[in-house]
Amino acid sequence: MEWFTSSDYWLSRLVFQRGLAALYLIAFVVAANQGRALIGERGLTPAPRFLARMPFRGSPSLFHLHFSDRFLTGCAWLGAALAAAVAAGAADRVALWAAMLMWLVLWLLYLSIVNVGQVWYGFGWESLLLETGFLAVFLGNARTAPPVLVLWLLRWLLFRVEFGAGLIKIRGDRCWRQLTCLYYHHETQPMPGPLSWFFHRLPKPLHRVEVAANHLAQLVVPLALFTPQPVASVAGGVVVVTQLWLVASGNFSWLNWVTVLLGLAAVDGRRAARVLGLPEPPPLAAPPIWYEAVVLAATALVVVLSYWPARNLISGRQLMNYSFNPLHLVNTYGAFGSVNRSRFEVVIEGTDEPVPTADTVWKEYEFRGKPGDVRRMPRQFAPYHLRLDWMMWFAGISPAYARAWFGPLVTRLLEGDRATLRLLRSCPFPGAPPTYLRARLFLYRFTTWRELRATGAWWHRTFVREFLPPVALDRTGGADRPGGPGGGSGAG
Template identity: 55%
Template sequence: MDALGWLAGTDYTIAREILQRGVAALYVVAFLSAVAQFPALLGEHGLLPAPRYLRNAYARRQPTLFRLRYSDRLLRAVAWTGAALSALVVVGVLQLTPSYVFVPAFLIVWFLYLSIVNIGQTFYGFGWESLICEAGFTVAFLGAWDTSPPITVVILVRWLVFRLEFGAGMIKMRGDRSWRDLTALYYHHETQPMPNPLSRTAHLLPKWWHRVEVLGNHFAQLVVPWLLFLPQPVASIAAAVIILTQLWLVATGNFAWLNWITIVLAFAGVSDGAWRWLTGGAPTGGIGSPDVPVWYAAVALLASALLVALSWWPLRNLFRRRQLMNASFNRWHLVNAYGAFGSVTKERFEVVVEGTEDDPHDPAARWLEYGFKGKPGEVRMLPRQFAPYHLRLDWLMWFLALGSRDSPWFEVFLLRLLEADRPTLRLLRLDPFAGRPPRSVRARMYLYRFATREEKRGTGARWVRSEVGMLVPPVGLRG
């Protein structure tokens, strides 16, 4: 047992609680999101039906419970099961079981969500989907209370944070010039995919502050991640810097669970000793066994060796000239490459979808706008806070406005509006026809910008928009 003493991360018992419960809480959000949105987006009658996707050879090679059969009922059963198991971790019930129960249970959560991601197509093509999969697999091996958290797994969680932050920093420096000349934040708060209630306030801050923001971002993503691997208290300080910068991103935008899970994972750098210092010397830590049983040491070291072996490809990617962003190197979404906003959009375009019950060719036809839950639409409406919940349709609408070519779902979306399809309408904030099918729908493109303080006082509008052109001319069911 003494020979294995080095493996016991006895100074990271509080970190283990935060890591496992925090990641599990975000799994609850992710599974509930699937219950609410997957059938309408990807179900049997969805915009990109999963059964049709599963008929191609590539899909059948993916690890998923739905490989042989998909149904909306089975999807809901998988999602509710995953949410229930995750909730047991959040409240600490599963931690009371032996690690030979806890670890497989957490890995079941991971595989259930992986099964959903691997048939989610465009609607699940986000870096934070791979991130939550990798995080779930890794923190599972921190074990239950019958073992001390293995230090190798704690370090591998830090390695995940390093790739997440340093990868994002490098993709920015290699990408848009605005990150290098410190002007990126002149635009970002206004043009980010889904603004929140404070985004306009952040955008209207002085330009010198935006330059400070960019410098702070470079420091937090290019310098601080290296400090996570230094002895305490340096690692705890580095983790605190990452957490604080992520909280600023939480306060000024809606990025699903990306910032939230980064905050959770950064606690892998915070020692129990740091918590004792924060609480003025009050007794903290020591949650669970101080030892790592021999049998569990073998399990933890085997898992650690697997993750180290898989690290070669993302490590090489970090220093490649043509760095990949948000890439998975295996079908299991383990040890991925991450990054965000390698290019900054300078102008904000929005697709506005409208319908009419009148003759669409009549110049006097009354067109009514469909309201989305998260994306900007009506100019007076205050953007809402949704993160860590992920509004997948709204995010895809942002990519559509940028000219995404991977948008076959949009035609089907317009068809569902013409049919007044209830599951589809539930994805929206406002159906102007109260469940009735419109005669025709169309999609217009607008240029949006935040209203200045003077414009807001004069008109009450938070956005100023001007029409750019017609994306989809009026179409009806016969068209």
């Protein structure tokens, strides 16, 4: 079938697949480095407990067959190795069926981790990576031209990502309609980056222009993805530019980078290759019949599953970042339907004194990405994802968000657990664990230009209240008992 494939998108597919494999690599490295501390056998929310109460049908995962810290880490490093090989071009050097199998294994391994990841893997970019990775299985390799149907499915995915995010804003916080949300967002977002301070200090009229441009990029431009070339390429290019703007302004894991790759997949690769002076690819063979049948079946599946996300888009009760099936196929997306006006941070402190007094010196634990030391400039970590740092942001919003894991976190710190300490930037007790820990809530704000010049501090913070009173290990009752942040009932 001549209509089935289009060699015009050979370069687009090449960039898309290599980039997606690189993001898979990062995601698996994150799982390898953080999985044991977060969801391991003695993790903050142990996966074995989750698996004991969750049937396979509700959360498909290889870990229903077996779970151990070693097996979790092994699966993560296996995924990382395979992703690195695909990013280096291995899938283009093997038969078509073998390339598809590589992509399928990547998807299955990461799905298995996400489906036991619980609160740590409850973000929209997990579903986005899985949905994009599933479509990549059917995109073929260098031995055949890209299938047109899968290219259209990628555009449909990109449309839902952008249009869904635009709708959730217009329907949500009134500051989006008033064009004022960026008066606050750069300062109160989950994990600011090195340029966030400067973005926040832009003139307010420019912030209003930013919001208006965002509405245009998310509510108008996505419609052009379904138009003929070169208009669709221009729309894809606009998405790429706006996503890079977001990359510069904060840390949002690989959300923006997957969206960038989806935008590039809409670009006419043949025209782009001519602009870049690249040679034309060799003639590509006609796809085998079995491949056409598989692609048609996958397309039919996505079309059927699209009913629920499409209905969600037009619903007055639009859901944000929601998966309608446990395989995370054809999801709904969105971000920042509401914007915080103030930033609250939970600061964890410890002491090695036998009994805390009014004169006790408390030493602060520093996290890798979340604000702590007011003189420390925010760092760029994305697309690498610091899961604990992100959840600490939610804890600052409400203790309810931290109820499942904050008590175990405090217990692990009192125990000096090495896996947990590796999640942090520094531990003020290198020799032996502290005798007591406490947590306090602070109001953080970016300093002004004058304050920055005078003090060298990027943040100013004000004590708000006690988040967790001083607790010792013998008062926690074990690492797995519900904690008491905000309630004063103990740590573990």
